[in-house]
Amino acid sequence: MLDLQRLRALHAVSVHGSVGAAATALGFTPSAVSQQIAKLERETRTVLLEREGRGVRLTDEAWQLASAARELLAIVERTETRLEERRGVPAGRLTVAAFASAARGLLPPVLADLAARHPALDTRLTEVDPHLSVDLVAKGAVDLVVAHDWDIAPLPAPAGVEQAVIGDDLCDLLVPAGHRFAGRTAVRREELGGERWICQPPGRVCHDWLLRTLRGAGHEPDVVHQAEENPTIVALVAAGLGVALIPRLGRGPLPAGVVEVALDPMPVRHLYALWRTGAARRPAIAETVRTLKAHWPVVASPAAGPPARPRSD
Secondary structure, eight states, X not given: OOOHHHXXXXXXXXXXXXXXXXXXXXXXXXXXXXXXXXHHHHHHTOOOEEEETTEEEEOHHHHHHHHHHHHHHHHHXXXXXXXXXXXXXXXXXXXXXXXXXXXXXXXXXXXXXXXXXOTTEEEEEEEOOHHHHHHHHHTTSOSEEEEEEETTBOOXXXXXXXXXXXXXXXXXXXXXXXXXXXXXXXXXXXXXXXXXXXXXXXXXXXXXXXXXXXXXXXXXXXXXXXXXXXXXHHHHHHTTSOBEEEESTTTOSOOTTEEEEEEESOOEEEEEEEEXXXXXXXXXXXXXXXXXXXXXXHHHOGGGOSOOOOOOO
């Protein structure tokens, strides 16, 4: 008899690509995941993982077993959804993946609100790049995703995945105090030529957006500094080392030496909640999406006051 938790561990490794990443997604330690897979190897009398450099790779037999595990986990999810739907109360474990600034600026109050109102609901948050998160929810590695796209780069939703708009996050031009734009109320994109830019590394959504936007305005961007985290980018701007385009969500107060200037037209990224179609009737999904929408006006505009309680009907 194959153990479902061991199959879940193998499936997580197949989706996330490593034992460490699978452990993070499952909320276990890497050694615990390795032990689960080692027991599965003994039960099946099959080698499932082979060393490859510093990591591991799945054998052909492991991929077959991981495919079967995905089908079994989908059956379990549908069964749990029906039971939760009959009870009509958000309950059980709900795994949520979100990009960095949403994990910092939006999810903490949302998860705290859910925990206070629905003690039977166990939410688990993982920070994931938006490029990867949609695929994770499609494969069943997480239950709900908070992702974003930009006005010039729409977010693709694969078959079997539903989505709802949470809200729009505005983006500002940040310049050092004393910069030629520091006293302006707005700057047109056509005026951005010749600037030294600070942004995220290539392959990240914000980096790709910056290049496409500036090239569309007739400028080849000179990216002089790259950093993963927005607070690091803001610190580099404060040091007078360049300018940056930073979304407002999760940005926090600007330090001395940094001036916020509106860009005309103002860049917008759209935030979405995504979940698998098979889980759409699950009360935990519906309630989490409602709570995300209820908190968004406060997060986007702190002066708006506390969020209204989301309706449960």
